[in-house]
Amino acid sequence: MFRPSGSGFRQKLTGLTLKGALYGSWILGVFPFTYDSWTRRLHRSKWLIAYGLVLNAGFILLVVTNDTESETPMKMEVFHRNALAEQINSIHDIQFLSMVSMMLLRGFWKSGHIEKILNELQDLQYRHFRHYSSEECRSFDRFVLYKGASVVLEIISMLVLELGMSPILSNQFFIGLTSLCLMILAVLLGASHFHLAVVFIYRYVWTVNRELLRLVNQLANGETVESERIDYLLNLYHHLLELSNQLASIYDYQMVLVMASFQIANILAIYFFIIYTISLNNKLDFNVLIFLQAVVINIFDFWLNIEVCDLAERTGRQTSSILKLFDDIEHLDKKIERSIADFALFCSHRRLRFHHCGLFYVNYEMGFRMAITSFLYLLFLLQFDFWNL
Numbered sequence: 211m212f213r214p215s216g217s218g219f220r221q222k223l224t225g226l227t228l229k230g231a232l233y234g235s236w237i238l239g240v241f242p243f244t245y246d247s248w249t250r251r252l253h254r255s256k257w258l259i260a261y262g263l264v265l266n267a268g269f270i271l272l273v274v275t276n277d278t279e280s281e282t283p284m285k286m287e288v289f290h291r292n293a294l295a296e297q298i299n300s301i302h303d304i305q306f307l308s309m310v311s312m313m314l315l316r317g318f319w320k321s322g323h324i325e326k327i328l329n330e331l332q333d334l335q336y337r338h339f340r341h342y343s344s345e346e347c348r349s350f351d352r353f354v355l356y357k358g359a360s361v362v363l364e365i366i367s368m369l370v371l372e373l374g375m376s377p378i379l380s381n382q383f384f385i386g387l388t389s390l391c392l393m394i395l396a397v398l399l400g401a402s403h404f405h406l407a408v409v410f411i412y413r414y415v416w417t418v419n420r421e422l423l424r425l426v427n428q429l430a431n432g433e434t435v436e437s438e439r440i441d442y443l444l445n446l447y448h449h450l451l452e453l454s455n456q457l458a459s460i461y462d463y464q465m466v467l468v469m470a471s472f473q474i475a476n477i478l479a480i481y482f483f484i485i486y487t488i489s490l491n492n493k494l495d496f497n498v499l500i501f502l503q504a505v506v507i508n509i510f511d512f513w514l515n516i517e518v519c520d521l522a523e524r525t526g527r528q529t530s531s532i533l534k535l536f537d538d539i540e541h542l543d544k545k546i547e548r549s550i551a552d553f554a555l556f557c558s559h560r561r562l563r564f565h566h567c568g569l570f571y572v573n574y575e576m577g578f579r580m581a582i583t584s585f586l587y588l589l590f591l592l593q594f595d596f597w598n599l
Contacts, residue, residue, distance in 0.1 A: 224351040227358035231402055238396040239265040240314065241403070242321050243328070250332055254325045259318050266314050269393040270307060276386030288485050294595050295485060302478055309467045310397055317400050320460045324403075327456055330449075331410055338446060342417045350413040353518050357405050360511040361398045365391055367507045374500040398511075401468045404461040405518055408564070411454050412522040415562060418443050418450075419525065422532045429539045429546075437545035444553045447529065451560055454522070462566040465515065472512045473584045479505045481591055516577035519564045523573050526562025533557065 235241030239262025243252040289296035317324075372387050421443055425435050479501050487498060533554045536542065542550075564572045 220348075220351050220355075224354045227354050228406070230358065231361075231399060231406065234395070235399045235403070238392065238399060239263070240317060240396050240400045242318060243325060250336060251329050252325050252332075254321050259321065262314070262318060266310075266393065266396055269389045269396070270310065272385060272389035273393055274307070276382050276389065288482055288490070291489055292485050292595065295482060298478060298481075298591075302474060305474065306471060309471050310393060313397060313400060313464045313467055316463055323456065323460050327407070327453055327460070330453060331407065334414060334446070334449070335410075339414055339417055342421075347413050347416050349521060350409055350416075353409045353412075353514075353521070354406065356514055357402050357409075357518075360507070360514055361395070361402060363507045364398055364511060365395055367504045368394055371500050371504050397468065401464065401515070404457065404465055405515060407457050408454075408518050408522055411450055411457070411562075412518070412525055414450050415447070415522065415525050415529070418447050419529055419532055422529070423535075426532070426535045426539070429536070429542070435546060437543065437549040440546065440549040440553060444549070444556060447553070448556065448560075451526075451562055454562055454564065458564045458566060465572075466566050469512055469515060469580070472508045473580065476505050476508050476512075477584055477588050477591070479508075480588055484592070513577060516572060516574065519572035520574045520577075523561070523563050523571075526557075530554065530557045 232241065236258075239258065242255055242258035242262055244255050244258070245252055289299070368391055369387070372390070422440075425439065428435050483498060483501055486501075487493075533550060536546075536550045566572060570576050
């Protein structure tokens with residue numbers, strides 16, 4: 211399904227990352243589709259859905275029955291000092307398991323719509339974009355590799371966090387740790403499906419922009435351009451915007467839950483860090499460092515989800531800027547002027563943006579607002595529990 215877009219090392223590594231995400235999702239039951247290489251289409255499988263439900267339900271059950279954090283010395287020390295911290299940690303555990311359950315169930319529930327979108331993306335690739343070289347689109351490879359690295363770093367961070375805080379390594383601990391890591395990996399891979407789909411849409415829009423620039427250069431050099439070519443690009447652009455809207459509507463709840471969980475985890479980690487270092491007068495040791503590395507990696511993964519949507523949005527805005535270059539061409543054919551006007555009018559009314567839950571657009575502006583809001587929630591929590599710190 212995924213082939214390297216070039217012969218270079220970067221393209222091969224990108225193809226390997228995409229294949230790793232695909233096969234990992236199949237193994238963990240979060241990609242309930244079979245692939246027909248003859249027709250190049252995905253087919254929804256009820257057996258894979260049942261396999262995913264049973265497997266991930268087993269992970270959740272093992273995590274609940276084999277708690278790896280309940281009696282770690284660091285947390286027991288923090289909880290003994292601050293009872294509110296223990297209550298908040300219990301609520302966060304419930305919230306996290308609820309997020310995992312809701313995310314996986316919604317992914318299976320919407321699998322029919324996901325199948326349709328992924329098949330349409332494949333049709334676009336083989337029917338319209340396979341003749342375009344994507345080696346120049348470095349951002350595509352970069353964001354695919356970043357996402358693969360973030361998933362690996364999250365799992366490594368979880369292993370370091372659990373192994374660093376637990377003084378006793380028993381069979382029950384390893385069962386709980388393995389189940390927790392596999393459950394988190396399933397969630398991360400499920401969220402990466404949205405990320406990768408956005409990156410593919412970005413690459414197609416980037417290709418449309420490059421083709422429009424080529425047409426502008428042809429007209430500037432006195433060559434002829436068919437108006438049908440511009441209408442063809444407009445149809446492609448319209449189709450890509452429809453797919454982006456459908457994609458955002460399917461993954462909106464999942465992505466909001468994942469981003470909220472990352473933000474809550476960071477707030478609580480910093481809150482526990484303050485209690486452990488300031489309230490208990492502990493020095494900066496290995497336990498503190500493993501908490502800080504988890505916060506840094508969570509921030510990286512959270513911001514990566516923001517940045518990829520902002521990149522696609524900025525690329526969509528560039529389309530309008532490229533269309534303005536046609537105004538500098540003198541003596542344009544009437545049909546071409548009409549086609550350019552239709553394209554520009556469409557871009558002025560429809561923009562490539564990812565709107566989650568009908569509440570907010572995912573871009574840099576919203577990312578900064580969420581970061582500031584998280585900081586304010588941390589201040590509110592410290593003010594509320596000031597006398598116990």
